[in-house]
Amino acid sequence: MEIITGGVTAAKGFKAAAAAAEIKYKGRTDMAMVYSEVPCVAAGTFTTNVVKAAPVKWDQNVIYNHPSAQAVICNSGIANACTGAEGYGYCKATADAASEILGIPADSVLVASTGVIGMQIPIDRIVNGVKAMAPKLDGSLEAGTEAAKAIMTTDTVKKEVAVQIEIGGKTVTVGGMCKGSGMIHPNMCTMLGFVTTDAAISKEMLQKALSANIKDTFNMVSVDGDTSTNDTVLLLANGMAGNFEITEEGADFDKFMEALNYINTCLSKKIAGDGEGATALFEVKIVGAKTKEDAVTLSKSVVTSSLTKAAIYGHDANWGRILCAMGYSGVQFDPEKVDLYFESRAGKLKIIENGVSTGYDEAEATRILSEDEVTAIADVKMGDAKATAWGCDLTYDYVKINADYRS
Amino acid sequence: MEIITGGVTAAKGFKAAAAAAEIKYKGRTDMAMVYSEVPCVAAGTFTTNVVKAAPVKWDQNVIYNHPSAQAVICNSGIANACTGAEGYGYCKATADAASEILGIPADSVLVASTGVIGMQIPIDRIVNGVKAMAPKLDGSLEAGTEAAKAIMTTDTVKKEVAVQIEIGGKTVTVGGMCKGSGMIHPNMCTMLGFVTTDAAISKEMLQKALSANIKDTFNMVSVDGDTSTNDTVLLLANGMAGNFEITEEGADFDKFMEALNYINTCLSKKIAGDGEGATALFEVKIVGAKTKEDAVTLSKSVVTSSLTKAAIYGHDANWGRILCAMGYSGVQFDPEKVDLYFESRAGKLKIIENGVSTGYDEAEATRILSEDEVTAIADVKMGDAKATAWGCDLTYDYVKINADYRS
Missing domain, CATH: 3.10.20.340 (ArgJ beta chain, C-terminal domain)
Incomplete structure (x- = not known):
């Protein structure tokens, strides 16, 4: 396994973009888009909080009931939690906007929000942000970094990491980004984490890998004992590495797990070390x-x-x-x-x-x-x-x- | 029920004293003694922490295995927790010193400590403190207040309260003192609470009253989520009010419970409101x-x-x-x-x-x-x-x- 520079755009076929949509913050980016050139199998783990934010409910439907996903839209500033039916409607409106401009089904668009609980998001600004980001989508490492910066709230540093492994003679890349840094005490997974890979792997094995690994990584982080309403880790695999598809346990799955474990451990430690107000x-x-x-x-x-x-x-x-x-x-x-x-x-x-x-x-x-x-x-x-x-x-x-x- | 001025010396026959023993603090009192003129039935509730301080183990033996108690010796500054066999030996040495000077059995002496974990107490100073306090024992309300001050650590105010009720035509007094204010998240009871009463009540009913009431009072307090190694609430009843002894549930027991509930609720709120650093x-x-x-x-x-x-x-x-x-x-x-x-x-x-x-x-x-x-x-x-x-x-x-x- 080789540690490389990069984050969500390190793996083949993944692009990212950021926008300053002025959802709550001014003078900084506050929206990120992650997009794969081809449909991905997707896995997710979500907060165990009884109070689930609207985007968590939206993503659970996409992950559990649809075969693939192709884009993630994330905003910082407002969490879209405790916002009732209106808030859920805004998830749909966000996905619809992305669907239209990206030319992909709305039910392959994942959404995520982080920030203040209880406020409605300004959906017009979100939609404008989606429209602004789509033409800027870029596969460079810099574009991944811009996305990692846009999802920060009280974080003081952006958090991304990437590694490469070899599976069946093919180079497979796994990269990720995440954000902390308060209300962090994941029972199921942590605030927001996005991991992308070009590995070819079945949806079933992808979810298995994520669910198993989360227990030793994100679930072992606590900044303040508060399990958020929005905790979400999403893992997207687009298969573009060209390895023989991983469909069962074995040496290939173990290698993939090793890479995923490194990414998630690294992101977890970054969240803990950058906990709100932390010096250590x-x-x-x-x-x-x-x-x-x-x-x-x-x-x-x-x-x-x-x-x-x-x-x-x-x-x-x-x-x-x-x-x-x-x-x-x-x-x-x-x-x-x-x-x-x-x-x-x-x-x-x-x-x-x-x-x-x-x-x-x-x-x-x-x-x-x-x-x-x-x-x-x-x-x-x-x-x-x-x-x-x-x-x-x-x-x-x-x-x-x-x-x-x-x- | 009438709320009166006072604390542990409000009930008939109870005396208290304090001493500056220089156990860890200088220039202030740091030891308290509470004494009843006659033997008391005693009830106690203790920390559920697996790591139990030596005084907790000592007191559990006294409460569970002996019919009566007559004195409590408490020090602040050092908790006598995580101190092994040596620390437990110091509890015995403290009780022995009190036994000798007060002329009561060593197994009717309860001990309690609060402060830093892991340090051994300077037993010579403790013994000197016991010797200094015995001749100063006094039944005045002021003596009770001095005791309440001596057990403070990071507390900013002393905590005491007393009430009177009438049982079977006799005036029964219940008074107490306690200390906070960090490592407060009682699973069984809180840091240190001492409640005295001149009610005549059987040991069985006294423990029943305390165990039942603690769930709604001290156990509902949390300053910081940390359940201490030393949590102890002791309740001593010396029977000097002269009421017909309470030996079963009924109107008299309910009246006593009402008084106890008031005392424990009041002390619990005092601990919470004076939590370390608290403004509210x-x-x-x-x-x-x-x-x-x-x-x-x-x-x-x-x-x-x-x-x-x-x-x-x-x-x-x-x-x-x-x-x-x-x-x-x-x-x-x-x-x-x-x-x-x-x-x-x-x-x-x-x-x-x-x-x-x-x-x-x-x-x-x-x-x-x-x-x-x-x-x-x-x-x-x-x-x-x-x-x-x-x-x-x-x-x-x-x-x-x-x-x-x-x-």
Whole structure:
């Protein structure tokens, strides 16, 4: 597997464009279009929130009931959530506009929105945006980057990544983009992620790959414990790599999974590290758990603990909060057997052994925790299962961003 | 029921004292002793965290295995959690010291600690503190207040309350004190709460009263979603009111429950309103739920949502976050039937009706949300069950307090 430059336009036959539609933001792009020259099989995973945004409902219909998809229209600024029948109608109007100008069926157009909940989107501006983007569609890497920038809300950096693998002698490319960075605690998948590939793969196997992988990637991210109404990851495969179609498990599927896992892991870490107000990516690894489920629960409990997150912001090796968060997770373990380490570019330090302090050097711990990517590793010594969760520190800026997000 | 001035010394026969033992803090009191002239029946509820502090284990033994208790020794500054066998030994040493100077059995001494996890307590200073407090024990209300002050950590105000009821022609007093204000998300009970009463009541009925009431009071508080290792509520009844002993359910038990409920509700709201860094008490009422369990889950999901809490801090009627938090709670309901209100001293406003905005006046909403006690009321229109949860806003100061709590 080779990591290459690019994002949603890295794979063959995919084009992208962006537009400044003034949906809510001014002076920046706020709409993105991703388009494949040929119809794609498409897979999707969506929020488990009972309150589902209109675009989630629209996309679920496209993914579950239609054989193919060919375009994605995304806007930032307004989430089109809690908008009733009117909001759903705007999804249809968006798809109709794209259908007309792109010459593809409306039910092969996926839509996605992110931003404020409860406001209706200005559909005329959305339609104008669609019309503006269609003629600008371009297969360059720069066009992919422009799309990744347009979907940002409180994100501070655009998030894209691409890799190449070889399947049956053919080069297959997988690329993706996503956006964070608040209301991030995916139960099913995260805010908005778009992954494109030129792999030839059946719709069934594509969904299987995405559904399996999401559990170890996007679902292991938490910025603030809030599972959004709009969480959506879409995966489009157009088959233009020319590999023999993947229709079952085996070596080819494994290779594709490896590439997809890299893309989704990378995008997940980008979301966590760019969490609202964050100064550090906080990675929590649980090893030695009795079951995978236990490891997942323990790692997510630590990564979502407000007290632990605030301590990470303060570069404070306040390990008691980590043990405390493991303790209230609901998983049974023996606190007096736990070993805990902190690790970063600056080194690795054993903090507790069998549940009590090792008498480690606080200055050394602070040095390790002062990096912008820090990892806590807890060994519960009950088995072989492990899991990794990603989050970020809790900062003044998180509060600032969210105390006046709508204004 | 009459609300009176006082706390743990309001009921007959209860005395208290405080000491500056320099366990971690300097220049303030950090130990409290509560003592009854005669042995009490005692009830307790404790943290559900797998990681239980040494004093929790000590007290569980006293409450579950011994018929009576007569004194409580509490220190702030160090939590005596994650301290292994050494830490448990210090609980015994504390009880032994109190036993000797008070002339009561060591297994009738309850202990409680709050503060930093993972440090050993300086047992010599604790013992000195016990010796200093015993001769100062006093039944005045002021002595109760001194005790309430000594157990504070990041609390900004002392928390105490007392009421009187009449049972069988006798005046019965119930009083209590507690401390917050971080790592507050009780699964079983909250940080530290001490309630004393001169009611005559059997140990069985006392525990029954506490266990039942805790679900609607302390367990409905969340400051930050972190369930502490030390959560403890202790309830001591010494029988000195002279009422006919309550040994079964009935009118007398109901009266006692009413008083206990008032005390615990009041203390719970004090903890929430004085949450670390908080500027407002945030109350969430769910009505019209299908089951009580649903109502509890929904209200706790809203009150723990970081995004909602930050919006409350910003006096921002960002109702989408409330609906979102209800949506990811795991409870099934129809978002398109929900009505939501904001209420405070400044008025009451319907914000959404049947899941969409009422087109309310934002300035009016902000005015309502600018009070220091604000309530969100959501009607899910599925039944008659309801629940109330208490939390607080998420502020810069929460981050500040917890980024450098240990330093």
